[in-house]
Amino acid sequence: MVNLNTELQILIVGAGRGGSALLELFLKEPLVKIAGIADDNADAVGLKVAREHAVPVYHDVMQALDKCQPDIVFNLTHCAHITEIASKRVGSGSVIGGQEAELFWTIITKLQQTQDDLRRSQARLHAVIYNISEGIISINTQGIIEHANPAVETVFGYKPEELLGLNIGMLLPKPSRSEHSPYLAHYLKNRKGTATNRYREVTGLHKQGHEFPVEFSIAEMELHDTKYFVGIIRDITERKAAEEKMTRLALFDQLTGLPNRTMFFERLTLVIKQAHRTKFLAAVLFIDLDGFKTINDTLGHDAGDLLLKEVGNRLTSCLRESDTAARMGGDEFVIILTNISTAKDASIIAAKLIEKLSQPVKLKEESCSVSASIGIAIFPNDGNDTETLVKKADEAMYRAKSNGKNQFWPTEFSL
Numbered sequence: 223m224v225n226l227n228t229e230l231q232i233l234i235v236g237a238g239r240g241g242s243a244l245l246e247l248f249l250k251e252p253l254v255k256i257a258g259i260a261d262d263n264a265d266a267v268g269l270k271v272a273r274e275h276a277v278p279v280y281h282d283v284m285q286a287l288d289k290c291q292p293d294i295v296f297n298l299t300h301c302a303h304i305t306e307i308a309s310k311r312v313g314s315g316s317v318i319g320g321q322e323a324e325l326f327w328t329i330i331t332k333l334q335q336t337q338d339d340l341r342r343s344q345a346r347l348h349a350v351i352y353n354i355s356e357g358i359i360s361i362n363t364q365g366i367i368e369h370a371n372p373a374v375e376t377v378f379g380y381k382p383e384e385l386l387g388l389n390i391g392m393l394l395p396k397p398s399r400s401e402h403s404p405y406l407a408h409y410l411k412n413r414k415g416t417a418t419n420r421y422r423e424v425t426g427l428h429k430q431g432h433e434f435p436v437e438f439s440i441a442e443m444e445l446h447d448t449k450y451f452v453g454i455i456r457d458i459t460e461r462k463a464a465e466e467k468m469t470r471l472a473l474f475d476q477l478t479g480l481p482n483r484t485m486f487f488e489r490l491t492l493v494i495k496q497a498h499r500t501k502f503l504a505a506v507l508f509i510d511l512d513g514f515k516t517i518n519d520t521l522g523h524d525a526g527d528l529l530l531k532e533v534g535n536r537l538t539s540c541l542r543e544s545d546t547a548a549r550m551g552g553d554e555f556v557i558i559l560t561n562i563s564t565a566k567d568a569s570i571i572a573a574k575l576i577e578k579l580s581q582p583v584k585l586k587e588e589s590c591s592v593s594a595s596i597g598i599a600i601f602p603n604d605g606n607d608t609e610t611l612v613k614k615a616d617e618a619m620y621r622a623k624s625n626g627k628n629q630f631w632p633t634e635f636s637l
Contacts, residue, residue, distance in 0.1 A: 230255065231291060232256050232294050233286055233292035233294075233308075237269045238298065239267065240298040241261065242267045245259055245277065256272075258278040258279070258280055258289065258290040259272045262281050296318050298319075299319075302319070315439050354373060355456070357454070357455040358455070359452070360453075361450070362449075362451075363451075369386075378393055378427075395427045423458065426457075435457075436458060438455040440452065473488075478530055478533075478534030478549050480537075480547055490612075493601075494611075496561075497602070500561065502561040503563065503564065504559060505557075505559040505562060505601065506598070506601075507559065507568065507630075508597040508598075508615035508616045509556065509619070511533065512592060512623070513592045514526065517590050525586050529585060537578075540574050565603065568598050569630065572598060575594065576594055576630065579593065580628065596622060597622055597631055
């Protein structure tokens with residue numbers, strides 16, 4: 223927590239022009255103590271200024287952090303790694319670096335040129351708050367909004383004046399809205415929880431009524447013996463969409479939309495663990511299409527792709543929500559059946575799949591048909607781990623193919 227009534231311990235990392243300007247500005251501030259300045263360049267201009275004013279000089283950031291024990295760290299370098307190191311020591315909300323540092327450098331340079339006093343510098347910093355893209359909201363200990371910058375309208379759709387005097391909970395959907403005030407009261411009473419000094423992802427509620435993901439960080443402040451909370455909020459809808467896209471690229475087949483090989487093995491591992499607990503059976507069905515190569519060669523790869531998409535749709539239509547259909551690659555697919563009572567249940571599904579897949583499909587104005595050879599492996603009868611079950615199912619599939627195709631194997635528990 224930063225107490226604005228006490229002397230702040232400041233560490234400056236980077237003693238170039240920006241660090242030197244920041245150092246000279248803070249030397250005039252009675253409520254700020256410059257605990258040190260660090261730069262690995264012994265000839266940096268800021269180090270000379272520091273020595274002239276008896277400010278401790280360091281050439282190693284880790285040593286500076288250990289010796290200075292700062293409240294706030296200004297990283298005037300372009301090294302994001304230094305910001306990460308400092309954040310672990312003093313909290314991310316107490317480190318100003320990267321673009322923020324460059325912005326501070328610009329402001330401080332102008333202040334130094336015009337020789338403004340502290341009040342002028344505060345006005346400039348206030349202008350920064352009003353022009354940054356992140357929303358900034360300050361609330362009192364009852365959760366009432368006392369200040370909001372213009373960027374809040376971009377995030378939540380409310381003009382700043384519309385929010386003043388209202389509870390911060392109005393920006394959250396139910397049930398988060400009703401949980402916020404009791405949580406804040408509990409934190410203030412016990413100083414336990416994660417209310418401050420870390421970024422969190424929550425769901426926000428827009429003025430127009432739709433929910434969206436936001437990331438925020440809260441800092442607790444004290445001014446004239448009164449506590450406040452200041453939150454920095456940003457809309458992360460685009461980032462979450464990008465993350466979801468990356469997940470789909472990593473875990474799902476891009477042609478059929480089915481889980482890929484990686485996702486299949488992850489799910490099979492979970493199904494085996496569940497089957498161990500519940501004592502139910504599980505099954506792996508390995509499927510290879512009969513006649514796919516002929517269609518792919520005669521009608522082209524685009525027709526083959528359309529056929530594979532249709533196969534994926536037909537497989538999914540035959541399964542329960544708890545089951546999984548995945549594409550292993552090429553024209554090979556696999557099925558995971560969960561919570562089955564007998565091995566015969568797997569044969570019923572296999573017969574249904576063969577019947578469904580053998581139905582004609584129209585490709586390039588031509589009616590085409592494929593069949594399927596399916597191998598079945600039952601947990602725990604045929605194996606207790608993923609590799610063994612898949613291997614047994616694969617071997618059974620080849621047995622079905624060698625015995626005439628368009629059938630499943632083994633057949634001893636068939637209808």
